[in-house]
Each structure stands twice: as structure tokens, then as C-alpha cells.
Amino acid sequence: MAESRYLPAWLFLATSGCRRGEALGLRWSDVDLEARTAIIRHQVVTVDHEIVFKDLPTTKRxxxxxxxxxxxxxxxxxxxxxxxxxLMGGSGYASHGLVFAMADGRPNHPERFSREFQRKQEQFNRANPDSPLPRLVLHGLRHTWATLALKEGIDIKIVSDRLNHSSTHITRRSTPVTPPMQSDAADRVARQIWG
Incomplete structure (x- = not known):
């Protein structure tokens, strides 16, 4: 995909398995680059198309x-x-401490953030008609993380915890099983049976 201001946030979504609002609500005070951790506590959401900062609901610790x-x-x-x-923004910089903010420090609008993801895919596909990207909604990055983790043999409890699901049942229900995963399972079990 062509370069975009949103690219770092999209990469973070792809590598963390976080939800859109969680990534947009992430503050630098909750990131420890040395310890390689991010604490997900806040989210940016929209109410009647207006940006609202919220703590995670009690169901999502x-x-x-x-x-x-x-x-x-x-x-x-x-x-x-x-x-x-x-520094360039000086006193006009809106210092919310957000990791993924607009150039002036204001929060990204979640709906525009998602639309831009779709727009960049379409732009890439027009420029590369012989090798287009499959259509993927932004939330699909979360499911892709889970699918790749399971494909790598990572225990479903760990995947569920990473996604902050309340149970592994939710993870199982929301994560697709791909044909290569099915084939790998068939081959691995068959090796046990056939020796």
C-alpha cells in the first residue's frame, strides 16, 4: 500500500490484534518501548459522528x-x-498524549480512519490490477492476527488473551479456519496414525 499517515496505526493493529478504538486511544504513557509493552486501557469512539475518549468497558479489562x-x-x-x-505545532498542538494522532495532536476520527484503509486498498488495486489485494475491512486485521497465530500453533488461550476476549469460545467463533490450516491438521494427525 502506498505510504499513508495512518500506516503506523494500521501496522500496530496488524501486529497487536487490538481493536480500532483501542489503537486510536493508546497513549504514550501506556507504552514502554524498552519493556516492549503497551497497556490497552482507553479507546476513541464516535457518538453521533463526534469523537469521544472512553475507558475500556468493564467487560473488556x-x-x-x-x-x-x-x-x-x-x-x-x-x-x-x-x-x-x-515542536512545529507549538502552543497549537493538541497534546492528548496519543500514540496515533493527527499532525496537530488531535485524535484520528475512527470512521475516517477505516474509510482511508479501504481507500488505500482500492488505490493499490487500481495501480496493480494483476496482483490486487483481497478485500479486507479494518477489523479484519484483528482476525488476521488471530488466524496467523493459530496457524503458527499458538495456544488458543494465549490468542484469546491477546485479543482480550472474555473466553476462548469467542475466539473460536470469530476466527476463521483456513483450508491450509485444515490441510496441516489432516497431515499432522495422519502422520501420527500412519507413523
Missing amino acids: AHVVRLDPGTVSMLQSWKAGQNVER
């Missing part, structure tokens, strides 16, 4: 997300760029 080295590196670069924007 605050939780720690462990970050991979690539995500940490991306966040370090993003933070450096954001610090430049803060």
Missing part, C-alpha cells in the same frame, strides 16, 4: 500487549516524527 521488535522499531520512529510535529 485493561490488558498488556507484548510488542515484537519490528513494532517497537516502528513506534520509535513514529514517536520521533511526532515529537518534531509537536
Whole structure:
């Protein structure tokens, strides 16, 4: 996909399994790059198309997300760029402490954030008609993380915890089983049977 201001947030969604509002509500005070963790406690949502900051509901407890080295590196670069924007903005910079904010510090509008994801996919597909991206809604990044984790053999309890699901039943219900996963399961069990 072509470069976009939203790309770091989209990458964070893809590598963390977080929800859109959780990523948009993430504050630097909840990120420890040295320890490679992010505490998900807040969210940015819309009410009648207006941006609202909210704590996570009691059904979705605050939780720690462990970050991979690539995500940490991306966040370090993003933070450096954001610090430049803060200095350039001076007193006009809206300092909410958000990790993924607009150039002036204001929160990203969740609906526009999702529309831009779709727009960038369409733009890429027009430019690359012989190798288009499959259609994916933004929330699909969360499901993709779960599917890839399960494909890698990561225990469903760990996947469920990462996604902050209240039970593994929700994870099972919301994560598709792909044909390659089915084939791998068939081959692995068959090896046990046939020796």
C-alpha cells in the first residue's frame, strides 16, 4: 500500500490484534518501548459522528500487549516524527498524549480512519490490477492476527488473551479456519496414525 499517515496505526493493529478504538486511544504513557509493552486501557469512539475518549468497558479489562521488535522499531520512529510535529505545532498542538494522532495532536476520527484503509486498498488495486489485494475491512486485521497465530500453533488461550476476549469460545467463533490450516491438521494427525 502506498505510504499513508495512518500506516503506523494500521501496522500496530496488524501486529497487536487490538481493536480500532483501542489503537486510536493508546497513549504514550501506556507504552514502554524498552519493556516492549503497551497497556490497552482507553479507546476513541464516535457518538453521533463526534469523537469521544472512553475507558475500556468493564467487560473488556485493561490488558498488556507484548510488542515484537519490528513494532517497537516502528513506534520509535513514529514517536520521533511526532515529537518534531509537536515542536512545529507549538502552543497549537493538541497534546492528548496519543500514540496515533493527527499532525496537530488531535485524535484520528475512527470512521475516517477505516474509510482511508479501504481507500488505500482500492488505490493499490487500481495501480496493480494483476496482483490486487483481497478485500479486507479494518477489523479484519484483528482476525488476521488471530488466524496467523493459530496457524503458527499458538495456544488458543494465549490468542484469546491477546485479543482480550472474555473466553476462548469467542475466539473460536470469530476466527476463521483456513483450508491450509485444515490441510496441516489432516497431515499432522495422519502422520501420527500412519507413523
